[in-house]
Amino acid sequence: MKVVQRLEYTRLAEALADRGLVDAATSQQILQQCAKSGELYTELLVQANLVADWELARIVSETFTLPFLPVDVYEPAKDVAKGLDHEFLHRHCIVPLDRVGIRLSVSMPGMVSADVLASLGHHAKATIVPLVGSVAANRNWLYTVLGGGDAGAAAKANPNAPKGTGSKKPAAPSQLEMADPLPQAGAGAIAGPEPDGAWSSLFDDADQQIQQQNQKKKDAA
Known part of the structure; x- marks a missing residue:
């Protein structure tokens, strides 16, 4: 898939520099640190408060024309991680979402390399x-779901989370079809939303639909 072949950190660094968010020199230093330590470029950007988590996701989506589908909106399929290398998933902060046939859809931490x-x-x-x-x-x-990994990394990734939440499994999110994670056979490259402000409405619509789903659960209780 061509879109996968284009997933490189240098392209993301250029996009961040073009938007005036992270200058080229800073990105280069972070990339060098990642090469030595094995840390993730996107995770370091968020931890250093250079780019907000959701803003980073928005930029990756726009730069690589990929759908945005966070795990707190689309609940991963049960046992989807069974048989996968959990250490590999932890190391690269990748969450498997669903598997149909030979297709495995995954949520990236912003992005990972091809x-x-x-x-x-x-x-x-x-x-x-x-x-x-x-x-x-x-x-x-x-x-919270796979266990293991680094609790400190989870806390750093979300420094504003209340203390003690790391050991609790988050509430089941609504399966909002913001994007089709498993295109039908014969489909072309994954299509992203239309331009001209559609990304902003996508994020707003996601929040609105989550609130509606939560209200339905309260009414049914």
Whole structure:
């Protein structure tokens, strides 16, 4: 898939620089740190407060024309991570969302490189369908659902979360069809939303529909 082949941190760094958010020199320093430590570029950007988590997701979506589908909006399928390398998922902050046939849709922490997705596809024996997620939501899901990993990383990814929430499983999110994570056979490259402000309405619509789902649950209780 061509869109996967274009997933490189250098392109994201250029997009951030073009928007005046992170200058090229700072991105280069962070990328060098990542190469030495194995840390994630997107996660370090969020932890350093250089880019807000959701703003980063928005930029990745626009830059690579990928759908935005965070795990706190679309609930991953039950047992979807069974048989996958959990250490690999933790290391790259990737959350598997659903699997149909040979297609495995995953939520990225903003983004990961094409090489990482290729490695996951090889070991999972699947065609990877990448979707844009958030760093904090992915870290929280991995820590609370799969266990293991680094509790400190989950806390750093979401420094504003109330203390003690790390050990609790978040409430089940609504399965909002913001994007089709598993395109039908014969479909082309994953289509993103239309331009001209559609990304803003996508985020607003997501919040509104989550509130509606929560209200329905309260009314049914």
